[in-house]
Amino acid sequence: MTLKIESIFNEKSNRWIVQIIGEMDVLTSKELREELIRIFNEKQENIILDLQGLNYIDSTGLGVIIGAYGRLKEKEKEISIINPKQNILKLLTITGLDKILIKQN
Amino acid sequence: MTLKIESIFNEKSNRWIVQIIGEMDVLTSKELREELIRIFNEKQENIILDLQGLNYIDSTGLGVIIGAYGRLKEKEKEISIINPKQNILKLLTITGLDKILIKQN
Amino acid sequence: MTDFLKFSIPGKPEYVGVVRLAVSSIANRAGFDIEAIEDIKVAVAEACNNAILHGISDNCCNFEVGCFLENDRLIIEIEDKGHGYNMNEYVAPDLCNPKEGGLGIFIIKTLMDEVEILSNTGEGTMIKMTKYI
Amino acid sequence: MTDFLKFSIPGKPEYVGVVRLAVSSIANRAGFDIEAIEDIKVAVAEACNNAILHGISDNCCNFEVGCFLENDRLIIEIEDKGHGYNMNEYVAPDLCNPKEGGLGIFIIKTLMDEVEILSNTGEGTMIKMTKYI
Ligand SMILES: Nc1ncnc2c1ncn2[C@@H]1O[C@H](COP(=O)(O)OP(=O)(O)O)[C@@H](O)[C@H]1O
Ligand SMILES: Nc1ncnc2c1ncn2[C@@H]1O[C@H](COP(=O)(O)OP(=O)(O)O)[C@@H](O)[C@H]1O
Numbered sequence: 001m002t003l004k005i006e007s008i009f010n011e012k013s014n015r016w017i018v019q020i021i022g023e024m025d026v027l028t029s030k031e032l033r034e035e036l037i038r039i040f041n042e043k044q045e046n047i048i049l050d051l052q053g054l055n056y057i058d059s060t061g062l063g064v065i066i067g068a069y070g071r072l073k074e075k076e077k078e079i080s081i082i083n084p085k086q087n088i089l090k091l092l093t094i095t096g097l098d099k100i101l102i103k104q105n
Numbered sequence: 106m107t108l109k110i111e112s113i114f115n116e117k118s119n120r121w122i123v124q125i126i127g128e129m130d131v132l133t134s135k136e137l138r139e140e141l142i143r144i145f146n147e148k149q150e151n152i153i154l155d156l157q158g159l160n161y162i163d164s165t166g167l168g169v170i171i172g173a174y175g176r177l178k179e180k181e182k183e184i185s186i187i188n189p190k191q192n193i194l195k196l197l198t199i200t201g202l203d204k205i206l207i208k209q210n
Numbered sequence: 211m212t213d214f215l216k217f218s219i220p221g222k223p224e225y226v227g228v229v230r231l232a233v234s235s236i237a238n239r240a241g242f243d244i245e246a247i248e249d250i251k252v253a254v255a256e257a258c259n260n261a262i263l264h265g266i267s268d269n270c271c272n273f274e275v276g277c278f279l280e281n282d283r284l285i286i287e288i289e290d291k292g293h294g295y296n297m298n299e300y301v302a303p304d305l306c307n308p309k310e311g312g313l314g315i316f317i318i319k320t321l322m323d324e325v326e327i328l329s330n331t332g333e334g335t336m337i338k339m340t341k342y343i
Numbered sequence: 344m345t346d347f348l349k350f351s352i353p354g355k356p357e358y359v360g361v362v363r364l365a366v367s368s369i370a371n372r373a374g375f376d377i378e379a380i381e382d383i384k385v386a387v388a389e390a391c392n393n394a395i396l397h398g399i400s401d402n403c404c405n406f407e408v409g410c411f412l413e414n415d416r417l418i419i420e421i422e423d424k425g426h427g428y429n430m431n432e433y434v435a436p437d438l439c440n441p442k443e444g445g446l447g448i449f450i451i452k453t454l455m456d457e458v459e460i461l462s463n464t465g466e467g468t469m470i471k472m473t474k475y476i
Binding site: 131175195 | 357441453
């Protein structure tokens with residue numbers, strides 16, 4: 001069970017792209033919390049979480065994303081999710097988080 | 106935990122090629138026993154076990170191969186193994202089965 | 211006929227992954243499809259998180275996971291002899307107003323077919339969840 | 344500090360895969376490399392096979408797998424309350440003259456660093472195996 005996080009600031013679109021790979025659970029999700037705090041301190045811009053490589057998330061992982069959502073909102077910035085796998089989309093949907101975290105277009 | 110077995114009689118080399126895919130253990134190895142008996146009844150020729158797709162074997166699986174080795178020997182035929190993965194080669198080596206089942210060339 | 215498996219697991223985040231793997235493998239054995247296996251895995255992990263984070267909060271002891279495989283269902287019980295809680299004070303999450311915590315039991319109830327919780331302050335908690343095949 | 348995990352498993356071939364997965368996950372957690380994880384997995388599975396095939400031969404009851412994670416080693420005990428056997432009658436396999444059975448204990452002893460077996464006819468068997476990290 002491991003988590004790999006790769007954050008890149010995309011100058012063109014002026015936002016953070018954070019790739020989250022592996023499994024995000026009670027053991028690993030604090031790593032994401034720290035990383036999201038770190039990058040937002042570095043540059044207060046919108047954050048995109050790319051979940052293409054994320055296989056598993058639990059409520060502590062969701063909690064970390066909700067926490068970041070709140071902190072960014074205070075600064076009028078947004079965090080959003082792209083490429084969630086089916087099982088993760090299911091959890092986002094049943095908790096209603098899809099509505100605030102997944103951009104409809 | 107599943108086992109898939111595919112047997113083809115190769116007319117050119119006049120021998121059976123049996124692909125064993127998955128895991129061969131106390132639950133699944135009797136399937137291989139039955140298949141090896143069935144094909145040898147159909148045509149009494151040498152048998153090659155292609156283990157490229159085999160991820161796991163235990164002593165019941167090894168026992169099935171030893172059993173077939175004995176039955177074929179009685180009819181002056183041979184059973185041999187190709188493409189074992191590292192972990193399976195290790196078990197063949199510590200039990201000395203590599204010497205009788207893997208052809209040196 | 212019922213097959214019964216029981217796991218005793220240290221109350222530490224490090225071992226939730228072990229339970230998740232074992233329970234997935236049992237659910238697979240029981241004949242659930244991939245989506246149901248995933249549901250069971252998530253629900254059991256949430257209950258383990260609760261046992262570890264709220265029940266046995268100081269890593270002191272083990273908790274138990276029991277699995278009963280019946281013909282038409284899988285029943286899983288997660289039990290800790292930890293702090294327990296007053297279930298009357300439980301508030302379901304307000305989904306329009308997301309907060310960092312408070313989603314675990316809600317997720318369990320959504321993913322499983324039947325959920326029963328017994329908890330007594332100072333004595334511990336038992337959550338029993340059933341999924342039909 | 345020792346972490347302790349215990350599994351109670353039905354004495355049926357269907358569940359050896361569950362133990363294998365769980366033990367691999369524990370060995371991975373303990374910090375073993377891939378080859379050592381594989382060794383532990385195979386050794387534990389052989390002991391489970393013996394508990395199921397020779398110990399509790401009629402699927403009647405559960406057997407137990409205990410795992411002790413210490414700083415420098417993993418100790419695993421597999422115990423059944425089955426038929427037991429007379430260990431003085433055990434004959435190591437003749438590797439030059441392969442037979443269908445009789446490889447299990449030999450494989451366990453080869454793959455693990457320390458192996459102890461206790462068995463009493465009519466009472467059951469306990470095999471304790473240690474691997475150093
Ligand atoms: N095993 C348990 N032991 C003690 N308290 C628990 C247990 N499980 C749940 N609770 C209580 O119920 C509350 C709600 O749990 P849950 O819905 O899983 O959300 P969260 O764990 O994020 O708080 C917890 O905050 C805790 O007070
Ligand atoms: N848990 C057990 N309960 C009863 N007998 C056992 C047990 N484990 C081993 N034995 C005895 O020891 C013998 C040797 O075991 P092993 O080396 O694993 O080979 P195999 O299982 O193929 O016979 C078995 O045939 C059996 O008689």
